[in-house]
Amino acid sequence: MGKNVLIVFAHPEPKSLNGSLKDVAVERLTANGHRVVVSDLYAMNFKATADGADFLARNNAERLNYMEESRNAYENGTQAADVAAEQTKLKDADAVIFQFPMWWFSMPAILKGWVERVFAAGLTYGVGQHGNGRWGDRYGEGKLMGRRSMLSLTCGGLPSQFGPRGVNGSLDDLLFPIQHGILYYPGMDVLPPFVVYQSRRQTLDDWPRLKSEYEKRLDGLFTDGSLPFRLQNGGHYDDQQVLKPGLGAGESGTRIHLLQPGDPPQAMPATTGKA
Amino acid sequence: MGKNVLIVFAHPEPKSLNGSLKDVAVERLTANGHRVVVSDLYAMNFKATADGADFLARNNAERLNYMEESRNAYENGTQAADVAAEQTKLKDADAVIFQFPMWWFSMPAILKGWVERVFAAGLTYGVGQHGNGRWGDRYGEGKLMGRRSMLSLTCGGLPSQFGPRGVNGSLDDLLFPIQHGILYYPGMDVLPPFVVYQSRRQTLDDWPRLKSEYEKRLDGLFTDGSLPFRLQNGGHYDDQQVLKPGLGAGESGTRIHLLQPGDPPQAMPATTGKA
Numbered sequence: 001m002g003k004n005v006l007i008v009f010a011h012p013e014p015k016s017l018n019g020s021l022k023d024v025a026v027e028r029l030t031a032n033g034h035r036v037v038v039s040d041l042y043a044m045n046f047k048a049t050a051d052g053a054d055f056l057a058r059n060n061a062e063r064l065n066y067m068e069e070s071r072n073a074y075e076n077g078t079q080a081a082d083v084a085a086e087q088t089k090l091k092d093a094d095a096v097i098f099q100f101p102m103w104w105f106s107m108p109a110i111l112k113g114w115v116e117r118v119f120a121a122g123l124t125y126g127v128g129q130h131g132n133g134r135w136g137d138r139y140g141e142g143k144l145m146g147r148r149s150m151l152s153l154t155c156g157g158l159p160s161q162f163g164p165r166g167v168n169g170s171l172d173d174l175l176f177p178i179q180h181g182i183l184y185y186p187g188m189d190v191l192p193p194f195v196v197y198q199s200r201r202q203t204l205d206d207w208p209r210l211k212s213e214y215e216k217r218l219d220g221l222f223t224d225g226s227l228p229f230r231l232q233n234g235g236h237y238d239d240q241q242v243l244k245p246g247l248g249a250g251e252s253g254t255r256i257h258l259l260q261p262g263d264p265p266q267a268m269p270a271t272t273g274k275a
Numbered sequence: 276m277g278k279n280v281l282i283v284f285a286h287p288e289p290k291s292l293n294g295s296l297k298d299v300a301v302e303r304l305t306a307n308g309h310r311v312v313v314s315d316l317y318a319m320n321f322k323a324t325a326d327g328a329d330f331l332a333r334n335n336a337e338r339l340n341y342m343e344e345s346r347n348a349y350e351n352g353t354q355a356a357d358v359a360a361e362q363t364k365l366k367d368a369d370a371v372i373f374q375f376p377m378w379w380f381s382m383p384a385i386l387k388g389w390v391e392r393v394f395a396a397g398l399t400y401g402v403g404q405h406g407n408g409r410w411g412d413r414y415g416e417g418k419l420m421g422r423r424s425m426l427s428l429t430c431g432g433l434p435s436q437f438g439p440r441g442v443n444g445s446l447d448d449l450l451f452p453i454q455h456g457i458l459y460y461p462g463m464d465v466l467p468p469f470v471v472y473q474s475r476r477q478t479l480d481d482w483p484r485l486k487s488e489y490e491k492r493l494d495g496l497f498t499d500g501s502l503p504f505r506l507q508n509g510g511h512y513d514d515q516q517v518l519k520p521g522l523g524a525g526e527s528g529t530r531i532h533l534l535q536p537g538d539p540p541q542a543m544p545a546t547t548g549k550a
Binding site: 012013015016025041049050051052063064065066067103104105106108109110112113114117119139153157160161163164165166167168169170173175176177178180181182183200226232237240241242243248251252253254255257 | 287288290291297317324326327338339340341342378379380381383384385387388390391394410413414433435436438439440441442443444445448449451452453455456458460475491512515516517518523525526528529530531532
C-alpha cells in the first residue's frame with residue numbers, strides 16, 4: 001500500500017548532484033506507489049532564522065523565550081503559516097528524507113533552521129511526563145513515533161577521511177547530533193544514511209551507479225532495518241539518564257547508544273502517542 | 276598588551292542568559308585591556324542562508340557551485356558586503372568566541388549560516404597544496420592560524436545527560452563537528468568550551484557564580500591550554516588521512532583525534548601563513 005514520504009531538500013542549485021538525487025527519490029518512490037511531497041527549502045526561500053516573528057501572538061512580548069512561545073503557538077494555532085504548513089507535511093508523512101550537502105560537517109543552515117522552527121515544543125520536544133524520574137517522551141518515543149527517516153547526503157571528502165579513524169571524525173559520529181539528536185529524539189526510526197563521497201569528483205559516468213545504489217535504498221525505505229539506538233525509557237539508562245554499567249561493553253563515544261547483541265530486553269513504556 | 280576579540284553572538288533575546296554572558300565577556304575583556312567587537316547576528320538580521328546572492332558577480336550564472344563562486348568572489352572582491360565585513364573582523368581578531376544556546380545539539384541556524392557564508396573558500400578551506408599526498412592546509416594549519424577560539428554555550432539538560440555515558444551523547448562528541456570541523460579546520464586553537472547546563476533552571480541566585488566562572492575563563496583566553504587535536508599534516512595520519520596504527524590507543528570515536536601522552540612528536544609543516 002502506498003505511503004506518504006516527505007523529502008526536505010536543501011541545496012541552492014536544482015542542477016546539482018543533490019538535486020538529481022532528490023529527483024531520483026521522487027521518481028522512484030512514486031513509481032513504487034508512494035505519495036511524495038518535496039519541501040524545496042531554497043526554492044521556497046524558507047526562513048532559516050528562528051525568532052519572534054515565528055509567533056503570531058506572544059505570551060510575553062517583552063522577553064522572548066523561544067521554547068515557551070513555540071509551545072504556546074503550537075497549542076493555540078498562532079504559529080507562522082509556513083511553520084504550520086511544514087508540520088502538516090511532517091505529521092502526514094510515514095517517512096522523511098533529508099537531502100543535503102554536508103557543509104562544515106553538518107546540515108546547511110537553511111535545513112537546521114527548518115528543524116528549529118518546525119520542530120515545535122509540544123510536538124517534538126517537551127512531550128510527555130517530566131519529573132519523578134522521567135525526562136519526557138524522547139529518544140525512541142514521542143509524537144513522531146512510527147515514522148521512518150533517512151539522511152541522504154553528499155560529502156566532498158574520501159570515505160577513508162570519514163572512516164572510524166579518518167581525520168574528519170567518523171561519519172557516524174558527525175551525524176550523531178542529527179540522527180540521534182534530531183530524528184530519533186522525537187521518536188522516528190532512523191535508517192542508515194545514503195552517502196555520496198567525493199561529490200565534486202562524480203561525473204556523468206558515475207551517475208548510473210549512484211542512481212542505482214540510491215534506488216535500492218529507496219526501495220527499502222519501509223523495510224530496511226533502522227539504526228538500533230537505545231530507548232531512553234526502556235531501562236538501559238538510569239534516572240540521571242546515564243547508560244547503566246555493563247551496557248555498551250567494548251564501545252565508547254556515540255557507539256554506546258547502539259544496542260548490542262546480548263543486551264537485556266528493553267521495556268517499551270506507555271507514551272503520549274503518535275501525532 | 277591588548278588583543279582583538281571577536282564575539283559572534285547568536286540569540287534572539289538580548290535579555291537572555293546568553294545575552295548576559297555576552298555582556299560579561301565584553302566588560303571583562305575590555306577591563307583586561309582588550310578590544311572587543313561583537314557580531315550580534317540577530318540584531319544585525321544576519322542573512323543565514325548561503326546562496327547565489329552572496330556573490331556580486333558570478334563565474335557561472337547558469338549553475339551555482341557555491342565553493343567555486345566563494346573562492347572567485349573572495350579573490351576578486353565580489354563578495355556580499357556583509358560577508359566581507361565579517362571576514363575583516365575575523366582576520367583582525369586574535370581570538371573568536373561563539374556565544375550561543377545549543378539548539379538541537381548544535382549551533383543555531385543563524386550562526387551556522389554565518390560560518391557557511393563568512394568561511395570562504397580560499398580563506399578557511401581549499402587552502403594550500405592539494406594532491407601528491409597533501410590534502411591542503413587544515414586541521415591545525417591554515418589562514419586562521421595563530422588565533423584562539425572558544426565556544427560559550429548554554430544547554431537545557433543536566434551534565435549527566437551530556438557526560439561520557441549520558442543519553443544525549445557526550446558534549447565532546449556533540450561539539451566535535453564544531454570544535455574540530457569548524458574552528459580547528461582553518462587553523463585556530465580551540466579552548467575547552469564554557470558551558471552552562473540546565474539553562475532554564477538558572478536563577479538570579481546562580482548568576483554571581485556563573486559570572487565569576489565565566490570571568491575566570493575569559494581571563495585565561497590567551498593563556499589557557501587548548502584542546503590537543505592532532506595536526507593533519509604532522510605525521511600522525513597516513514596519506515589517506517587515516518590515523519596511523521598504534522595512535523589513539525585505548526580510545527575510539529572522536530577522542531582518537533586528541534594527542535595522548537607518549538605520542539610521537541608531530542612535524543609542523545610549512546604552511547600558507549596567517550591571513
